[in-house]
Amino acid sequence: MAKSRYLEIYNFIKENINNGTYLPEEKIPSENQLKDIFSVSRNTVRKAIDLLASDGLLSSVHGKGVFVMKKIPVNFLLGGTESFKEASLKNSLKYKTSIPIFETLIVNEELNKKTHFPIGETIYHIIRIREISDEKVILDDNYFLKEIVEGLTASIAMDSIYEFLENKKGIKINGAQKIISVEPPNEEDKKYLDLRGNNLVAIVKNFAYLDNGTLFEYTESHHRSDKFVFSSYAKR
Amino acid sequence: MAKSRYLEIYNFIKENINNGTYLPEEKIPSENQLKDIFSVSRNTVRKAIDLLASDGLLSSVHGKGVFVMKKIPVNFLLGGTESFKEASLKNSLKYKTSIPIFETLIVNEELNKKTHFPIGETIYHIIRIREISDEKVILDDNYFLKEIVEGLTASIAMDSIYEFLENKKGIKINGAQKIISVEPPNEEDKKYLDLRGNNLVAIVKNFAYLDNGTLFEYTESHHRSDKFVFSSYAKR
DNA sequence: AAGTGGTCTAGACCACACG
DNA sequence: GTGTGGTCTAGACCACTTA
Numbered sequence A, B: 001m002a003k004s005r006y007l008e009i010y011n012f013i014k015e016n017i018n019n020g021t022y023l024p025e026e027k028i029p030s031e032n033q034l035k036d037i038f039s040v041s042r043n044t045v046r047k048a049i050d051l052l053a054s055d056g057l058l059s060s061v062h063g064k065g066v067f068v069m070k071k072i073p074v075n076f077l078l079g080g081t082e083s084f085k086e087a088s089l090k091n092s093l094k095y096k097t098s099i100p101i102f103e104t105l106i107v108n109e110e111l112n113k114k115t116h117f118p119i120g121e122t123i124y125h126i127i128r129i130r131e132i133s134d135e136k137v138i139l140d141d142n143y144f145l146k147e148i149v150e151g152l153t154a155s156i157a158m159d160s161i162y163e164f165l166e167n168k169k170g171i172k173i174n175g176a177q178k179i180i181s182v183e184p185p186n187e188e189d190k191k192y193l194d195l196r197g198n199n200l201v202a203i204v205k206n207f208a209y210l211d212n213g214t215l216f217e218y219t220e221s222h223h224r225s226d227k228f229v230f231s232s233y234a235k236r
Numbered sequence C: 001a002a003g004t005g006g007t008c009t010a011g012a013c014c015a016c017a018c019g
Numbered sequence D: 001g002t003g004t005g006g007t008c009t010a011g012a013c014c015a016c017t018t019a
Helices: A005-018 A031-038 A042-054 A084-090 A109-115 A154-158 A161-168 A187-192 B005-018 B031-038 B042-054 B074-078 B083-090 B109-115 B154-158 B161-168 B187-192
Strands: A058-061 A065-068 A095-106 A122-132 A135-145 A173-183 A201-210 A215-224 A229-235 B058-061 B065-068 B096-106 B122-132 B135-145 B173-183 B201-210 B215-224 B229-235
Touching: A005 A031, A005 A042, A031 A042, A042 A058, A095 A154, A122 A154, A122 A187, A135 A187, A154 A161, A161 A173, A229 B229, B005 B031, B005 B042, B031 B042, B042 B058, B096 B154, B122 B154, B122 B187, B135 B187, B154 B161, B161 B173
Parallel strands: none
Antiparallel strands: A058 A065, A095 A122, A122 A135, A135 A215, A173 A201, A173 B229, A201 A215, A229 B173, B058 B065, B096 B122, B122 B135, B135 B215, B173 B201, B201 B215
16 A cells, blocks of 8 residues: 555556556646546646656656656666666576675775775675576675674675665665676686686676765676676666 | 756755765755745755755755765776776767668568567668777667658768757657667677677667657667776666 | 646645754 | 654646647
8 A cells, every 4th residue: 555645646657557558658647637536736646747757657748748658678677776686586587696705894995996985994895696597697796884784694695685784774775876897707707607608797886875875885796798688767 | 047946946956066065975954944045935945856866966864854975976986097988988089970871761570679660660770880099899770760850861970860859850858778788799790890809799779769658769889898888877 | 728737835744863 | 842854735827739
């Protein structure tokens, strides 16, 4: 159940898009009609529509109406801020995680250059190897501010770190800056991954921020290049 | 000057972030203070704040206040010495463009599979080669719905297609779904790009939609892997 | 002219954080 | 308790599109 009126309307519209009641490239009922249907103010209807528009599902056009965006032709997506586990579940893949490194470090100049954490901060450094269908294809090189993620253990890291941070510790994550590039594998990649002749890895650098603006995580995900996919929707 | 009150407030806050009046990890004035400063209703202040939050510049925290996000400039995040990456992110690059192919096609089954345009539609197919510092490093394989982009010419494509569509034709673009992968070069890549021994290309597939939901563009950008970089901010 | 979304007001009550 | 942001109302007027 939705806890607010606008989420109720949000879910109603979303459901009607998914089940084909509202068709792509066509209009949904006008804001005034929806306001009467739900007996709410127009602002509440607009809030629901704005949310769906930022999801890329709707588009408001002045004087015309609110259109349903044509369905995005990809349903096997990785990426966004989705964690490895969420992505795997959605794609029903078999995965295994191993953790060859779980250590505590103090940020020195070299680490500061790489992670952008302030020099002197205490951080956890974790390397996780992701095995999918019996092939080690992803190496996650994680750095977390210890102060923020206190209580994190290797067995939690085997599962989902984000699940722990958000649900167990109540940490509010605002979002993350991601930078993707393609580079030759480093020593750790060669040591831990099943490169199978691939001489390049796709690297996703991830700078994650708390709701108050603090940088609390830096992660480099090294993907075997032939197994790498990334997806995002960019509003114009 | 801004044409609406909320944009005025939006620009005011943004300016104060940029010039250091509002500092990262600290709070901006409360919604009630801003409402009095600008003599507007609280909803108008909230609209400005919501916009900046969706830009990733602010973050509202219930009961606490509105925080300025700490943002590390993207060019610092890259590190390394690769001047191309820094330059391309600063947008200070001069592309030289050549157009070996500019043709009109009817969508058949094979093209439908690749572009997702309806079978039977008339489309433009354009291949553009991007040369940077005398190296051909990007191949753009573009497909546009002819009906929408009518009037597009090769000389426009040399410059900026989007500038033409948005400013000259008044086309409203909602956004685009992007999918990134790494693959071996195809025959066209081998023919047109200076691969310099690189045996992989980074491919950005781009599905662009109009405001009414219509898919009007499909583009594959093939980047020589050592010159590829991609950046995005994802809200949680 | 009628209908649509875009902006804005001046309130209200609620939920959360902190001292 | 006080202050903060989160939700919501019941209007109003404006700007754009279509007929």
